[in-house]
Amino acid sequence: MDHNNNNQTNELSVISPLVSSAVLDIFLLVVNFALCCSISLVGVFTNLANIVVYTKMGFSETSNINFLALSVFDLLVSLAAFVSKVFYSLFLRGVNIIPMLNVVTSMLTYIMFVAIGGSAMTTALISMERCLCVVFPLQMKTIMTQRRILVLVMSIVIYHALFIILLFTDTGFAYASYSSKIGFYYFSLYAVPSTTCFFIVLLTTIAMVIRLNKSLQWRKETSQQRGRSSDKEGRIARTIIAISTIFIVCFFPNVANFLTQAAYPAYSYDNAYLWSLRTVIFTFTGLLQAISSSINILFYYKMSSRYKKAFSDCFNLKKRFCVQQNTS
Secondary structure (H helix, E strand, O other), X not given: OHHHHHHHHHHHHOOOOOOOHHHHHHHHHHHHHHHHXXXXXXXXXXXHHHXXXXXXXXXXXXXXXXXXXXXHHHHXXXXXXXXXXXXXXXXXXXXXXXXXXXXXXXXXXXXXXXXXXXXXXXXXXXXHHHHHHXXXXXXXXXXXXXXXXXXXXXXXXXXXXXXXXXXXXXXXXXXXXXXHHHHHHHHHHHHHHHHHHHHHHHHHHHHHHHHHHHHHHHHHHHOOOOOHHXXXXXXXXXXHHHHHHHHHHHHHHHHHHHHHHHHOOOOXXXXXXXHHHHHHHHHHHHHHHHHHOOOHHHXXXXXXXHHHHHHHHHHOHHHHHHHHHHHO
16 A cells, blocks of 8 residues: 555655746746836836826715725735735745745735735626716716725725735635635635636626617617717716726636636646646736736726826826927
């Protein structure tokens, strides 16, 4: 019996990973360090700009509250991703610039997961709220008030604050290495809610697209112009559709990863053959998440005249442009 066990152990020890160490190292250097760090650093500045602009615009509209909350979560994602990827790349190459670099990197990675979960929930809230406003405009204007939206946003913040507190207090110093408790919290408090949010965003985005297409067709048939308020609601809906589409595209690999792990438990870091493949997919999903958390400012600026004006006022773009013209 012992002889058979020894043979099995020897067979497992010589199993080569699906992706070789050399290829994996190059992939991590390019995607993690070069691409993800660069995009995340851009995301830090773009989300800081979003926070400044939406704070200046005020909170008379519920959409401003939602976009501000999303920008805060995306800022946390970008900041945690940037620092953790830099530290992780240094750790892999044996450059220990601070004590317990691997522990700090693990902590930042878990914080990034919590922030990604908050971003996913906020995106689901934004998409659902706007979908209901598009489908049931008269009813939802009285139901989705500023106070209720603020309560929902604060509930998301409190949930993830408790998540991070629970993650670091209940597991103790175990966050230095992956443990069964961390795996349970990761699956139940991050993977399941985030996957649920993904499908909420997917369904509500499809519903909004169908409804807006019907509205556009009706306008063409009747050749009548709608009021400014309706056009404004349409612009907000199109902005949210654009943001939701980016979220769907960038978050889909995460969902596929969750579902694969649930259906095929052997797909894990403990598997001698598949761990490298999972590392590649995890790194790729991190890159997509960095992109998703960094580019919303493009849609805000292009699709919202109020945002564009507030952005120009905050950063004195018109004044600087005029000064450059005068000097030239």
